[in-house]
Amino acid sequence: MRFSALIERHQDLLTAADQRIVRELLANPTEAAFLSAASLAQRADVHPATAVRLAQKLGFGGYRELKAELQAEVINTTHPAERVRHRLAHVEQGSILADIIESDLAALRRIAEQVTEAEIDAAAKTLLAAGQVFLFAQGNATTLIEMMDRRLRRADFSTTVLRQQGRELAEHILALESGDVVLAFAFHSVPTGLTPLLQHAARIGATSILITDILGPLVKPRPQMTIAASRGLAEEYLTLTVPMAICNALILTIARLDQGRSLKALGRLAKLTRNIADVR
Incomplete structure (x- = not known):
């Protein structure tokens, strides 16, 4: 309402x-x-x-x-076109690139005021203990799950990407079990499919982690962990720089905590890549 x-x-x-x-x-x-x-x-x-x-x-x-x-x-209530117009009006005759850099840097500096090292550590430990990691996003945020999918697989994680809706989403989360982790991304509004996904995860005993900007209190049921940081002014065109920085912090924290698991996996990947290249 x-x-x-x-x-x-x-x-x-x-x-x-x-x-x-x-x-x-x-x-x-x-x-x-x-x-x-x-x-x-x-x-x-x-x-x-x-x-x-x-x-x-x-x-x-x-x-x-x-x-x-x-x-x-x-x-x-702010249409994407309005956010672009607002950004262009703010820049006027200046440099669009310089304006984006300035606003993203300001948002990046504020992350430390909104996200604690303890939250990053807790999320990293939860991911390390996961049987499988299910990555959920829709819209522009799918860029983030594609990046996390590749980086987690390189660190020896078993992952499933969830960008579907309706029956297709239901088919993909059939494999979700107790001990697995759902890592979800949501910005602007609660995406279709997130609520039933979180409900299903809670029913079967899977852990859910949400990375967001301002939506934390509006997401129901509440994920076990929420990492929230503003990406900038709501009425302006916003980038994924802030959540991408949080993702990078998670990946590096995992590498620091996993007793060499990530590095060993990267070593095996490098060797396998060389072997495949030699076959050619």
Whole structure:
């Protein structure tokens, strides 16, 4: 349900302080959706707890869930063409390449503020313990699972790529078992197939890891692990630089923790590649 409809439904519960928060959110939804509870309250000139109480009155567990809902609404109501136009308008006569580099570098620097080394280590250890890794994504994010599929196979992992929908997706996850891991990627909105995949994984005892930007609180059922980092301003054209950096951190952390398994596998791959070349 859209934020404006939620406000209308719960109008009778809102205090004057709540209304001031609401006005801030409606006046500039794109910017306000990314403010912390404290920053939003400061703009509305109310107590910081007001934002939390408002979120709870609207049916959310806290401000974090409301914020994620607002961010997803901003993204879902912004057409891809509008995001491209916004980026072009921002660059004007400058260098598009320089602008992308600058914005991606800023987003990369913020990763350390949003993702901890402990989260990367925990995800890497979970992948190392997996019987098989099932990689799920749709849309542009399939680029990430193609990269992770190749790198995990080179590190001696058994992988299955899931980019299908409907019956085809169901056929591919028949092999998912307890002890396996689902590594999923989701941006902008919850992709078709992710919810039933997570439900199936939970039923059979498989572990799920989600790499995302702002969707974490909106994904149901909750994955056992979520690694979330902003890719930049929601209304702009965004790249996959940030999640790709997280993937690279996972692969290198696995290599650091696996007691030589990755390096040995790469050695076998190099030898096999030479043997195949010699046959020619």
